Amino acid sequence: MDVLRIPDALSARLPGRWGESAGSDVVSMVRLHGVISAQPSPVPRAVINSSSTDKVLERAFAPERLAAVALLVNSPGGSATQSALVADRIRSLAAERSVPVLAFCEDVAASGGYWLACAADEIYAHPTSLVGSIGVVSQGFGLEGLIERLGVERRLHTAGRSKARLDPFLPEKPEDVTWLRGLQDQLHEQFTAWVRERRGERLAAETELFDGEVWTGVRALELGLIDGLGTPREVLSRRFPDAEQRPVEARRPLLARLGMAAPAAALPGPGGWVLDALSAVEVRAAWARFGL
8 A cells, every 4th residue: 555655855845743743842932023902903013913923833742752841932011911822822832831931032022022921931132122111001093083084974872971082083081090090009019010020030139120111132131021141042051952943934825825916805994094094003113102
């Protein structure tokens, strides 16, 4: 009986256990790049959320001879909930496989980006990386005059006086801002508790740690926010010298893999164009806060 044999060159490219060499350890490398948001972005591959990372993380923790998982974090932050969901998933998979997780901060691991990094057992950064920003920020746009200029009549009906709080098409109310700041304080407490839980006694006893400030990798090491300075290649080569460093990426749609464009989506109306443009501006502004 003929047995189908997969060529070695092809086998090395296959996901999961088919591509593993006999007896070789693996360090899976997962790139977490972008703003953290549940909302899709008009900028390709610019968003991190539980939906976009779930399958990637599963594949990263799947190899039979898994030595460690490395997270390459490059994010200015975003949604606290999505940050927590992704971080919880990482911890769950790490516990199932009993393997260490190492995070590497690239240009920036700030706010939600640092929340993700804290899902690792060890955190490393480049001396020039920007790390920290343990705080909460809300941003948006006041668009109450925009629809008038577009000649659009907006009709809003609610049951409950607080249902339309902070509606971008309505003037801002002081009581709504007070309510928002109360929520921010609660989220800040949860963020602080997560960092203390994950970093423990490694944190320096300084009150400035949780005031939203961001630091270079050098200062972050002094404050105990990270465990060392170095690049993924040098740290992983030193820690796991015999392991294959294997990038794990999201699988592209079939049409994209075949070099074909996906079907064009229906063109949005005037309001859709505006919201897409504002979404792109928000993504850009999130990076710009750190000079990137």
